[in-house]
Amino acid sequence: MEKTKTKHAYWIHIRIPSDQFISGYYYSRQCTCSNCGCECNVEKEICPECGAIMDQKPEAKK
């Protein structure tokens, strides 16, 4: 059996502008896989679509 390359990705949360938050926005509960782009209602450890392990961190902006 061939070992499939393990993919690593992370969930992208959409930022929604809102005046009701001090920050001026909030993050949608909906999240998108950074690898295949599928949308999920909850963050899962492994993407149900592409099987990527969601242990990466989005690039932090400073």
Ligand SMILES: [Zn+2]
């Ligand atoms: Zn995916």
